[in-house]
Amino acid sequence: MKQEFNFKNELSGKIALVTGGTKGAGKAIAERLLKAGATVVITARNEPEEENSNLYFIPADLSRPEGTQKVVEGVLLKFGRLDILVNNLGASETPGGGFAALTDEDWETGIKTNLLAPVRLDRGFLPQMIEQENGVIIHIASIQGRLPLHESTLPYAAAKAGLINYSKGLSKEVSSKGVRVLTVSPGWIMTGSATRMMERIAESSNITVEQATQSVMDALGGIPIGRPAQPEDIAEFVGFLVSPRAGYLTGTEYIIDGGTIPTI
Template identity: 60%
Template sequence: MEKFAKELTGKLALVTGGTKGIGRAIADRLLEAGATVVVTARNHPGDENLKSYFIPTDLTIPSETDKVVREINKKFGTIDILVNNMGGSTSPSGGFAALTDEHWENDLQLNLQSSIRIDRAILPQMVEQKGGVIIHISSLSGILPLYESLGAYAVAKAALNNYSKSLSKEFTPRGIRVAAVSPGMVKTDTMGAYLQSLSDTSGRSVEEVTQDLMTSLGGVPMGRMALPEEIAELVGFLVSPRASYITGVNYIIDGGANPSF
């Protein structure tokens, strides 16, 4: 693997939602591969060890998108790699009846529309340079929805999967590879807070609700959650020259939970 150590040298990468969890692990992985990495998030994590260039922004606000891209272009040049990692849900549990128009709109903005906007801002420069890679971080929920607690989020991620495929069909002939990555349960602070909230509302232990969640996915043969670094390793490969023939796919990385191929 030593010959691949700096395979992204000279490449400029943008990782949205890149200051913690999966996004942070991806940013660190691309840095290790030699890329210059810019990360965005709504707030700075206050981590002095953050090695990527940070731009505070809320990409659910349309005007913020062009501002971010202009700053990156001015400071670093054109973007070669885009990893759309922003996402999440603040919608309540309780199934369909618990969701208002605002809940649906918030989840669609964060998990779908924000990716579409940043793609729209960056694709022209990728087309001009006749190359680039776009990775959309989706979720197993987009394939196996958990209606009780993540209904709107799951619908948004399913739409992101379809959009990612559509984008790949249109832009791969122009030299731009597009793929999606759908993690299952990943051991992040956000997942920990989510499991704690389920524990608090149900009166059951975190261990019990974690097992229930794994069971609701059909069981996780690996018997554990993924580590953020394991997701990042897949993304690191997909954006590299070694994946030059890979486009238009959705990689499920879930410890074997998905019952289909």
């Protein structure tokens, strides 16, 4: 039986922003914060997969400076402040083939989306958080920051490693001013797109979806807990980190990978 946690209203009165909040882990995080009583803003390039009138949506391309500026101005104009910023956006669209297949554009795109977007949003919202002496910033990185996959996602992995380093440095600067900064690094998450990918692998290889999933886990070196993460696994932990119950936590990276990374 799934355990239920009594977190209702613990974020009542808080304004939260979740980037990449229309699907996958971002959608689950936004819904988790909403259930805890927060007013939640989500942003992405595309409309939400499922409309939720309780979530305030701002369409924006955060890989571009004007996109982040649009979101900062939109949130502050409508709500006057931001209390919780979850930099969840992450994407890798680079081709396979290793380093030789990657162009300058591939590298620049990966860095703009996965590193510069959160840096710009932090810079936009931090002055107001520092002024109110209260705020929480969560950076969603990846275990690829420690365990890069060179075949196809090297720019993504490098950008996420940079995000982890930046997040630690930022926490040193702003924690004494009332703003907590934390990093969450998930492993493989079984999002809707991941599920569809397993279905395609299964069909093309004439195997079951379960066998396709196991083959990917094997390629990662195994997941000791025996399954990929569900978006709700990430959302539940983020919900704790942004809550008053985690008020002493800052400057730390938390790995949620079911034991994938083989080292300490």
